[in-house]
Amino acid sequence: MLIKEVESFIEEDLGYDDVSCTIVPDRPAEAVIFTKEDCTVAGIKEAGSIFCYLGIQAETTLKDGDRLKEGEIIFRLNGGAVSILRAERLALNFLGHLSGIATLTRACVDTVRKYSETTRVACTRKTTPGIRKFEKLAVASGGGDTHRFNLSDSVMIKDNHIKLMGIEAAIEAAKKTSFTRKIEVEVESSENAVLAAKLGADIIMLDNMQPNTIQETLKILEGKGLRDSVIVEASGGISRENLENYAKAGVDVISMGSLIHRSRWIDMSLEIVNLDI
Structure with a gap:
């Protein structure tokens, strides 16, 4: 400090x-x-x-x-x-x-480890203003992933970005920022997940998708030969109570704002x- x-x-x-x-x-x-x-x-x-x-x-x-x-x-x-x-x-x-x-x-990581040895449990930017770094480091202490600390760490293209400029233009603009920054795209459908992967996104966030829809999306990505080229993250409404179902879905990352705001x-x-x- x-x-x-x-x-x-x-x-x-x-x-x-x-x-x-x-x-x-x-x-x-x-x-x-x-x-x-x-x-x-x-x-x-x-x-x-x-x-x-x-x-x-x-x-x-x-x-x-x-x-x-x-x-x-x-x-x-x-x-x-x-x-x-x-x-x-x-x-x-x-x-x-x-x-x-x-x-x-730690409790959430232990739950996920029952079904996957590789899936990361991550927090979000839903933190207390002024003490974000301390809260995120506490997540790391519990075995979780800190995700990005701020808007400069990586490019995250969310729903409002897409509404303002479209997914293709947003990804193209993101590629011009820096070769060191990963590009993450938030999607709400399997179709946009495939599109984002084809356009070169590094990470695809499946936002507010139910576990069965997530599994279907992963199968579609695999069928098109795109699964191994992207990190797939599940996010939105995930808590300790429903975490088990998401842990079984097969994603690479499960991000949970509740790690902080519901602790x-x-x-x-x-x-x-x-x-x-």
Whole structure:
């Protein structure tokens, strides 16, 4: 985490006159952070950056992606009591939120692995403004794929692009951007999937297609000798509840905005365990 980011987060949480933490005598203290439920942990580095900035010695043997059981200690902290209290909520917010994303992602990856060893589970750009990189890295910690971080990473031609300029013109324009960028085309029919593949798309996103329609589209692409030339991604309305059906469909990537926007925070806590160290 960049220093300017840490300072921004701390400024937001402390405000202009911290009347909550400063009433406490600033004496040496020891604390622990632990999880109150099973999870895949994420946010270790982010929390560590906060502790470091506030002069707190933080010890941990864990790394993002480790699976924890209820009650396991994540950090042991030594520092001034005021600093520990100031770091508490901010660190727990990052750990709880990012671990929730990593935990849901891990569960989804485990579901897909029952049917495919190669299909990637990816997130989308449906993220919280300002903390996208942290949320996407939490997906990676859970074994998922971060997809593109922003609009500059690759060219994605979506339905509105096609409405504005047509699929042929859109792909032709995309090819002129840079030879290093892959071109992904969102389609809603088997016909457009075939057309996009013929026009040279690198990735075809089958948007809001049911699993049986996806399987039919894959068969059509294979029958025309186009299946091996493209990466096929399924997206739209996919959640943990219906993921199994998509995992059986045979696509290369399953992208799920729900990895982030439907994740549940993991319950974690910080407790003072000793004073006057």
